[in-house]
Amino acid sequence: MNPLRTYVVFAALGFRRYSAYRLATAAGAFTNSVFGLLRAPITMAVIGAAGGELAGYGALEGATYAWLTQAVLTPVNVWTWNELALRIRSGDIAVDLARPVDLQMTYLAGDLGRAAFQVLPRGLPPLLVGALVTGLALPTTVLPYVLGLIALALGVCVSFACRWLVNLAAFWLVELRGVLTLHMVAVGALSGLTVPVHWFPDWLARIAAASPFPSMVQAPVDLLAGRVQGIEALGVIGVQVAWFLGVLLLGRVVLARGVRRLVVQGG
Amino acid sequence: MTEPIIDVAGLSRDFTVRAPAGRLRRTSRTVHAVHDLTFSVPEGAAVGYIGANGAGKSTTIKMLTGILVPTAGTARTCGKEPHRQRRELAREIGVVFGQRTQLWWDLPLHESFRALAAIHRLPSDRAARRQAELVDRLDLGEFLDTPVRQLSLGQRIRGEIAAALLHSPRLLVLDEPTIGLDVLSKERLRGFLVEERAAHGTSLLLTTHDMDDVQRLTERILVVDHGQMAFDGTLAGLVDRVGAQRVVVVDLLGGAHGAGAGAEVGGAGGAGQAGGRAAGVPDLHGIPGTELVAVEADGLRQRLAFTPGLTTAAEVIAAVAARATVRDVAIEEPDIEDVVRRLYLSQ
Amino acid sequence: MADLAPYRAVLSSRIRSQLAYRRSFALDVAGSAGVGLLEFLSVYVIFTNVTELGGLDFAGVALVFAFANLGFSLADIVVGHVDALPTYLRSGTLDAFLLRPLSVLGQLVTSDVQLRRLGRCAVGVAILAVALPQAGIDWGWGAALLVVAIPLVGAVIFAAVFVAAAAAQFWLVDGAEFTNAFVYGGSNAASYPTSVFTTPLRAAVTFVLPAAFTAYLPTLLLLGEPGPAWTPAWLGWFAPVAAVVAWAVALTGWKAGLRHYTGTGS
Numbered sequence: 001m002n003p004l005r006t007y008v009v010f011a012a013l014g015f016r017r018y019s020a021y022r023l024a025t026a027a028g029a030f031t032n033s034v035f036g037l038l039r040a041p042i043t044m045a046v047i048g049a050a051g052g053e054l055a056g057y058g059a060l061e062g063a064t065y066a067w068l069t070q071a072v073l074t075p076v077n078v079w080t081w082n083e084l085a086l087r088i089r090s091g092d093i094a095v096d097l098a099r100p101v102d103l104q105m106t107y108l109a110g111d112l113g114r115a116a117f118q119v120l121p122r123g124l125p126p127l128l129v130g131a132l133v134t135g136l137a138l139p140t141t142v143l144p145y146v147l148g149l150i151a152l153a154l155g156v157c158v159s160f161a162c163r164w165l166v167n168l169a170a171f172w173l174v175e176l177r178g179v180l181t182l183h184m185v186a187v188g189a190l191s192g193l194t195v196p197v198h199w200f201p202d203w204l205a206r207i208a209a210a211s212p213f214p215s216m217v218q219a220p221v222d223l224l225a226g227r228v229q230g231i232e233a234l235g236v237i238g239v240q241v242a243w244f245l246g247v248l249l250l251g252r253v254v255l256a257r258g259v260r261r262l263v264v265q266g267g
Numbered sequence: 268m269t270e271p272i273i274d275v276a277g278l279s280r281d282f283t284v285r286a287p288a289g290r291l292r293r294t295s296r297t298v299h300a301v302h303d304l305t306f307s308v309p310e311g312a313a314v315g316y317i318g319a320n321g322a323g324k325s326t327t328i329k330m331l332t333g334i335l336v337p338t339a340g341t342a343r344t345c346g347k348e349p350h351r352q353r354r355e356l357a358r359e360i361g362v363v364f365g366q367r368t369q370l371w372w373d374l375p376l377h378e379s380f381r382a383l384a385a386i387h388r389l390p391s392d393r394a395a396r397r398q399a400e401l402v403d404r405l406d407l408g409e410f411l412d413t414p415v416r417q418l419s420l421g422q423r424i425r426g427e428i429a430a431a432l433l434h435s436p437r438l439l440v441l442d443e444p445t446i447g448l449d450v451l452s453k454e455r456l457r458g459f460l461v462e463e464r465a466a467h468g469t470s471l472l473l474t475t476h477d478m479d480d481v482q483r484l485t486e487r488i489l490v491v492d493h494g495q496m497a498f499d500g501t502l503a504g505l506v507d508r509v510g511a512q513r514v515v516v517v518d519l520l521g522g523a524h525g526a527g528a529g530a531e532v533g534g535a536g537g538a539g540q541a542g543g544r545a546a547g548v549p550d551l552h553g554i555p556g557t558e559l560v561a562v563e564a565d566g567l568r569q570r571l572a573f574t575p576g577l578t579t580a581a582e583v584i585a586a587v588a589a590r591a592t593v594r595d596v597a598i599e600e601p602d603i604e605d606v607v608r609r610l611y612l613s614q
Numbered sequence: 615m616a617d618l619a620p621y622r623a624v625l626s627s628r629i630r631s632q633l634a635y636r637r638s639f640a641l642d643v644a645g646s647a648g649v650g651l652l653e654f655l656s657v658y659v660i661f662t663n664v665t666e667l668g669g670l671d672f673a674g675v676a677l678v679f680a681f682a683n684l685g686f687s688l689a690d691i692v693v694g695h696v697d698a699l700p701t702y703l704r705s706g707t708l709d710a711f712l713l714r715p716l717s718v719l720g721q722l723v724t725s726d727v728q729l730r731r732l733g734r735c736a737v738g739v740a741i742l743a744v745a746l747p748q749a750g751i752d753w754g755w756g757a758a759l760l761v762v763a764i765p766l767v768g769a770v771i772f773a774a775v776f777v778a779a780a781a782a783q784f785w786l787v788d789g790a791e792f793t794n795a796f797v798y799g800g801s802n803a804a805s806y807p808t809s810v811f812t813t814p815l816r817a818a819v820t821f822v823l824p825a826a827f828t829a830y831l832p833t834l835l836l837l838g839e840p841g842p843a844w845t846p847a848w849l850g851w852f853a854p855v856a857a858v859v860a861w862a863v864a865l866t867g868w869k870a871g872l873r874h875y876t877g878t879g880s
Contacts, residue, residue: 027791045810049664181645357715367706386620
């Protein structure tokens with residue numbers, strides 16, 4: 001079977017796994033909307049306190065930013081994911097590695113399948129609520145949406161690559177909770193999830209720029225909102241691709257190291 | 268006259284089961300898990316409550332202990348209404364669910380005892396004495412410090428029973444306690460329960476799938492089928508009614524009394540063939556109370572059916588041992604489904 | 615008190631087992647502190663851009679944030695474990711609770727204790743320590759009383775929210791996602807001045823889910839500020855009333871949920 005088709009199968013599996021959780025998805029969309037209801041006014045109040053405009057955000061743009069972050073955070077999956085770590089700890093990873101498919105790619109495909117399912121049922125409701133409650137400042141042409149969806153897909157990929165890498169710590173650590181929490185905190189702080197990266201003070205902005213995290217949330221949100229357009233948007237996408245490939249490759253190297261350790265030490 | 272320890276009248280419990288029917292609609296139907304049960308158990312008695320899976324045994328237990336509210340009818344346990352007087356009732360009963368735990372899963376066993384002693388407000392010297400007694404008689408000493416989740420099934424069940432008896436309840440309710448245990452563990456557990464009842468007069472309600480449990484531990488049987496009472500009486504009465512028999516399977520050494528060295532027949536017998544004994548293999552016809560139903564492997568494995576009540580497995584084996592050298596023994600029980608089926612056929 | 619002894623027995627075992635693994639406990643506490651700091655980071659970043667939010671300056675908003683976080687994490691330590699109810703329902707552990715001569719809710723609450731949340735508590739205390747001197751408070755016995763009382767009353771309110779969310783699990787399947795909206799949404803709303811919200815939303819997070827009573831309104835009292843329209847500062851004195859009402863609602867819901875469980879079976 002041609003390998004691309006294999007990965008499509010894994011993506012479809014990821015999609016189907018999550019499509020079974022209908023009630024949880026609905027509940028999750030409700031939670032996203034509630035959080036949007038809270039974050040949008042806070043964001044607008046900050047902009048108001050700054051004199052009506054802050055780093056290029058007007059009140060409506062601020063609200064739109066808040067609703068968009070709620071819309072994208074589920075597909076991008078910023079919270080903890082530890083499937084791989086569990087398989088490493090239990091030793092089941094040996095079974096996975098024995099299969100004639102690339103492990104990282106199959107997991108990536110599965111994650112993209114999951115994101116594909118979650119985009120609409122978790123993404124649209126907060127946007128609809130936002131449109132009704134505060135109004136949204138969204139682009140009127142097609143191109144920003146195309147670029148934005150590409151950025152969203154890449155955001156998922158960057159997030160996956162980071163989560164993959166973090167999970168690999170299971171080869172060396174017994175208790176992963178600390179590492180997973182640290183990762184979650186870093187993502188929460190630097191990805192632009194609660195406050196836009198563009199509002200960061202210089203020192204924090206530099207740290208964020210040196211990390212893959214803004215590529216996960218801020219990048220797709222900026223492009224979907226039409227805040228970054230044209231050549232600049234391609235630049236943002238380029239940065240995402242660079243982080244994705246970089247962290248992905250690092251993940252492959254570390255996996256190989258981990259497997260060698262497993263084989264040498266015995267699972 | 269003292270009040271019965273369990274008093275049930277017209278007890279019923281329905282469940283509504285919803286199943287999807289087609290794309291959008293769902294049908295709902297009512298399952299009568301327990302229907303119109305009436306029985307009464309005097310204090311000090313031991314009752315076996317048997318039935319096939321899904322017959323309503325666990326549902327009845329739940330209603331008797333206050334976990335579930337009846338749909339109709341009344342239940343009184345230790346003179347209390349289980350649902351309304353849940354906490355008072357909990358002080359007087361001990362319950363063991365074979366497949367679920369009442370212990371604290373990730374703590375060592377002795378911590379569970381400590382917690383239960385505090386929960387039942389037992390004075391510390393009394394609790395210590397009682398715990399020592401139970402630990403000794405149930406052989407818990409070697410794994411008192413092990414977390415409950417690391418215990419084997421047999422160890423855990425013994426721990427659960429000790430926990431249920433710590434506060435010396437008037438009534439002990441056991442829901443399938445011997446399921447999954449090996450023969451030796453089952454027998455040890457039964458021995459303990461018999462002694463405990465003799466020493467403290469504890470009443471016993473036992474649900475089980477295992478006729479041996481019933482025979483060893485109880486004087487009275489309630490058979491429930493599809494939620495309804497099918498039989499209320501003694502084991503002998505039941506056996507009489509359905510004519511169920513137990514089978515003793517003996518593996519023998521060839522030659523009368525022992526001189527059959529080398530006649531190793533593999534334990535897995537081939538298909539049974541009646542008749543055809545090799546020379547030197549004893550004849551097991553005519554042992555009182557038994558019927559020789561099969562002779563296999565040239566007579567080296569023979570099956571004797573007997574009716575419990577008329578004789579016992581021990582007597583049959585003794586009789587066989589008097590005639591031959593027994594290498595191995597197994598006892599096959601009439602299974603519950605068989606008994607229940609026969610019960611209905613006999614009505 | 616003799617009646618607490620049974621609860622204490624299990625609780626002390628849990629505490630001991632959590633403290634037994636020193637290094638991983640320390641890591642957990644650090645992780646919890648990290649989460650607390652992360653949330654404060656948003657507030658900090660906001661105030662690198664503006665000098666006031668919702669009528670309060672940085673010190674004022676930091677107070678609201680710290681009181682809310684402290685109250686929430688105190689409640690989380692003691693009562694937070696009730697969110698394990700769905701697991702207990704599935705595993706039949708709740709039946710084991712029913713078979714003991716103790717209150718089911720009491721057993722659920724004391725079945726565990728989340729000591730690691732002390733990290734987040736510590737962050738709240740630290741922020742308070744820094745912000746209180748800078749907030750321009752008129753110090754006296756009243757103010758001191760408020761500083762101690764606000765997080766405690768807030769903890770009681772959040773605990774009621776946890777119990778109500780747990781009670782909902784008796785009816786909902788996979789209900790935790792749904793109730794999270796209220797629990798964590800409430801915590802979020804409590805951490806900011808509710809003056810930023812439009813009146814309907816403000817009324818919701820004040821009178822429906824009493825998030826504003828956990829920090830913002832009493833803090834207005836402490837600061838001597840007036841409050842926004844329809845939720846003036848003097849409402850802050852009624853925080854204990856809000857706590858009582860919240861618990862009355864939570865307990866009613868809990869009893870109803872337990873009745874539903876024993877009425878319909880699992």
